[in-house]
Amino acid sequence: MASWPARLIEYLERDGRQALADYLPRQRWFGAKGRQMVGMRLLDHAVLAETPPTVLTIVAIEFQEGPAERYFVPLLMMPQAEAGDVSAQDRLFILSDSSSTEHMCVMDATADADVCRNLWTESETDFYGRDVLGHFNVYGPSRQVPPSPSHCDRRSDCPANRVIPLLSSIGG
Numbered sequence: 001m002a003s004w005p006a007r008l009i010e011y012l013e014r015d016g017r018q019a020l021a022d023y024l025p026r027q028r029w030f031g032a033k034g035r036q037m038v039g040m041r042l043l044d045h046a047v048l049a050e051t052p053p054t055v056l057t058i059v060a061i062e063f064q065e066g067p068a069e070r071y072f073v074p075l076l077m078m079p080q081a082e083a084g085d086v087s088a089q090d091r092l093f094i095l096s097d098s099s100s101t102e103h104m105c106v107m108d109a110t111a112d113a114d115v116c117r118n119l120w121t122e123s124e125t126d127f128y129g130r131d132v133l134g135h136f137n138v139y140g141p142s143r144q145v146p147p148s149p150s151h152c153d154r155r156s157d158c159p160a161n162r163v164i165p166l167l168s169s170i171g172g
Contacts, residue, residue, distance in 0.1 A: 004053040004077050004104055011095055012042050019093040020059065036064035049118060053077040054109055074109035
Protein backbone atom coordinates (compact mmCIF):
# COMPACT_ATOMS: atom_id res chain seq x y z
CA MET A 1 0.00 0.00 0.00
CA ALA A 2 1.32 3.47 -0.93
CA SER A 3 2.06 6.01 1.80
CA TRP A 4 -0.45 8.77 2.51
CA PRO A 5 1.79 11.44 0.90
CA ALA A 6 2.07 9.27 -2.24
CA ARG A 7 -1.72 8.84 -2.33
CA LEU A 8 -2.18 12.60 -1.95
CA ILE A 9 0.15 13.37 -4.85
CA GLU A 10 -1.55 10.78 -7.03
CA TYR A 11 -4.92 12.34 -6.19
CA LEU A 12 -3.68 15.89 -6.89
CA GLU A 13 -2.32 14.81 -10.27
CA ARG A 14 -5.76 13.50 -11.26
CA ASP A 15 -9.12 14.14 -9.60
CA GLY A 16 -7.82 16.42 -6.85
CA ARG A 17 -6.83 19.24 -9.18
CA GLN A 18 -10.40 20.56 -9.11
CA ALA A 19 -10.54 20.46 -5.31
CA LEU A 20 -7.28 22.43 -5.13
CA ALA A 21 -8.49 24.85 -7.83
CA ASP A 22 -11.66 25.44 -5.77
CA TYR A 23 -9.65 25.93 -2.59
CA LEU A 24 -7.05 28.45 -3.80
CA PRO A 25 -9.33 31.43 -4.64
CA ARG A 26 -10.88 31.23 -1.14
CA GLN A 27 -7.52 32.03 0.44
CA ARG A 28 -6.74 35.65 1.24
CA TRP A 29 -3.13 35.19 0.05
CA PHE A 30 -4.24 34.03 -3.42
CA GLY A 31 -3.19 36.86 -5.73
CA ALA A 32 -5.35 36.08 -8.75
CA LYS A 33 -8.82 36.68 -7.39
CA GLY A 34 -11.16 37.64 -10.19
CA ARG A 35 -9.09 35.96 -12.91
CA GLN A 36 -10.64 33.03 -14.79
CA MET A 37 -8.66 29.84 -14.11
CA VAL A 38 -8.45 27.50 -17.08
CA GLY A 39 -5.95 24.95 -15.77
CA MET A 40 -3.91 23.85 -12.85
CA ARG A 41 -1.08 21.39 -12.58
CA LEU A 42 1.22 20.12 -9.91
CA LEU A 43 4.74 21.24 -10.85
CA ASP A 44 6.63 19.66 -8.01
CA HIS A 45 6.31 18.30 -4.51
CA ALA A 46 8.43 17.06 -1.65
CA VAL A 47 7.54 15.24 1.54
CA LEU A 48 8.55 17.35 4.54
CA ALA A 49 7.43 14.72 7.06
CA GLU A 50 5.81 11.30 7.04
CA THR A 51 4.29 11.81 10.50
CA PRO A 52 2.14 13.76 10.36
CA PRO A 53 2.09 13.47 6.58
CA THR A 54 3.20 16.88 5.29
CA VAL A 55 3.76 17.61 1.61
CA LEU A 56 5.21 20.80 0.14
CA THR A 57 3.71 21.43 -3.30
CA ILE A 58 4.28 23.92 -6.07
CA VAL A 59 1.32 24.37 -8.40
CA ALA A 60 0.99 26.33 -11.62
CA ILE A 61 -2.29 28.05 -12.41
CA GLU A 62 -3.11 28.98 -16.00
CA PHE A 63 -5.60 31.74 -16.63
CA GLN A 64 -7.81 32.72 -19.53
CA GLU A 65 -5.82 35.93 -19.85
CA GLY A 66 -2.33 36.80 -18.73
CA PRO A 67 0.60 34.74 -17.54
CA ALA A 68 0.44 31.63 -15.40
CA GLU A 69 1.27 31.95 -11.71
CA ARG A 70 3.01 29.57 -9.32
CA TYR A 71 1.99 28.98 -5.73
CA PHE A 72 3.71 27.24 -2.85
CA VAL A 73 1.01 25.19 -1.11
CA PRO A 74 2.10 23.19 1.97
CA LEU A 75 -0.41 20.46 2.78
CA LEU A 76 -0.93 18.50 5.99
CA MET A 77 -2.89 15.27 6.36
CA MET A 78 -4.49 14.17 9.60
CA PRO A 79 -7.00 11.44 10.41
CA GLN A 80 -10.51 12.75 9.84
CA ALA A 81 -11.46 11.78 13.40
CA GLU A 82 -8.80 14.20 14.72
CA ALA A 83 -9.68 17.10 12.39
CA GLY A 84 -12.65 18.41 14.35
CA ASP A 85 -10.95 21.71 15.26
CA VAL A 86 -9.74 22.43 11.72
CA SER A 87 -11.66 25.38 10.26
CA ALA A 88 -13.61 24.95 7.03
CA GLN A 89 -11.35 27.64 5.53
CA ASP A 90 -8.27 25.45 6.09
CA ARG A 91 -9.76 22.13 4.86
CA LEU A 92 -9.31 21.10 1.25
CA PHE A 93 -10.90 17.64 1.08
CA ILE A 94 -11.09 14.20 2.67
CA LEU A 95 -8.85 11.56 1.13
CA SER A 96 -9.70 7.89 1.47
CA ASP A 97 -8.47 4.65 0.02
CA SER A 98 -10.51 1.58 -0.83
CA SER A 99 -7.91 -0.61 0.89
CA SER A 100 -8.13 1.31 4.17
CA THR A 101 -10.87 2.30 6.59
CA GLU A 102 -8.96 5.42 7.59
CA HIS A 103 -9.89 8.76 6.01
CA MET A 104 -7.46 11.66 5.99
CA CYS A 105 -8.38 15.34 6.13
CA VAL A 106 -6.12 17.31 3.79
CA MET A 107 -5.61 20.82 5.08
CA ASP A 108 -3.49 23.95 4.88
CA ALA A 109 -0.28 22.95 6.66
CA THR A 110 0.35 26.51 7.84
CA ALA A 111 -2.76 26.24 10.04
CA ASP A 112 -0.88 23.76 12.25
CA ALA A 113 1.58 25.23 14.75
CA ASP A 114 3.77 22.10 14.83
CA VAL A 115 4.20 22.12 11.05
CA CYS A 116 5.06 25.83 11.12
CA ARG A 117 7.67 25.13 13.81
CA ASN A 118 9.06 22.29 11.67
CA LEU A 119 9.28 24.59 8.64
CA TRP A 120 10.92 27.23 10.81
CA THR A 121 13.47 24.78 12.21
CA GLU A 122 14.27 23.38 8.77
CA SER A 123 14.66 26.91 7.38
CA GLU A 124 17.21 27.89 10.01
CA THR A 125 19.55 25.33 8.52
CA ASP A 126 19.77 24.30 4.90
CA PHE A 127 17.08 21.71 4.24
CA TYR A 128 17.79 19.36 1.38
CA GLY A 129 15.62 16.60 -0.05
CA ARG A 130 14.45 14.73 -3.13
CA ASP A 131 11.43 15.79 -5.11
CA VAL A 132 9.88 14.86 -8.44
CA LEU A 133 12.29 16.98 -10.47
CA GLY A 134 15.37 15.77 -8.65
CA HIS A 135 16.55 17.62 -5.54
CA PHE A 136 15.50 20.74 -3.71
CA ASN A 137 17.01 23.04 -1.15
CA VAL A 138 15.43 25.44 1.30
CA TYR A 139 18.15 27.93 2.12
CA GLY A 140 18.52 29.43 5.57
CA PRO A 141 18.35 33.22 6.01
CA SER A 142 22.11 33.78 6.04
CA ARG A 143 22.87 31.56 3.05
CA GLN A 144 23.96 32.88 -0.34
CA VAL A 145 21.35 31.79 -2.90
CA PRO A 146 22.54 30.08 -6.10
CA PRO A 147 21.77 31.78 -9.43
CA SER A 148 18.41 31.33 -11.18
CA PRO A 149 16.27 30.05 -8.30
CA SER A 150 12.59 29.29 -8.82
CA HIS A 151 10.72 31.63 -6.47
CA CYS A 152 7.44 30.59 -4.90
CA ASP A 153 4.65 32.60 -3.36
CA ARG A 154 4.69 32.61 0.40
CA ARG A 155 1.88 32.21 2.88
CA SER A 156 1.72 35.30 5.10
CA ASP A 157 -0.02 33.42 7.93
CA CYS A 158 2.91 31.16 8.72
CA PRO A 159 5.91 32.72 10.49
CA ALA A 160 8.10 30.16 8.75
CA ASN A 161 7.36 31.81 5.44
CA ARG A 162 9.11 34.97 6.56
CA VAL A 163 12.28 32.91 6.96
CA ILE A 164 12.11 30.56 3.96
CA PRO A 165 13.32 32.90 1.24
CA LEU A 166 12.78 30.38 -1.52
CA LEU A 167 12.15 26.80 -2.44
CA SER A 168 14.51 26.07 -5.27
CA SER A 169 14.29 23.07 -7.57
CA ILE A 170 17.78 22.44 -8.81
CA GLY A 171 17.27 19.18 -10.71
CA GLY A 172 19.50 16.19 -10.73
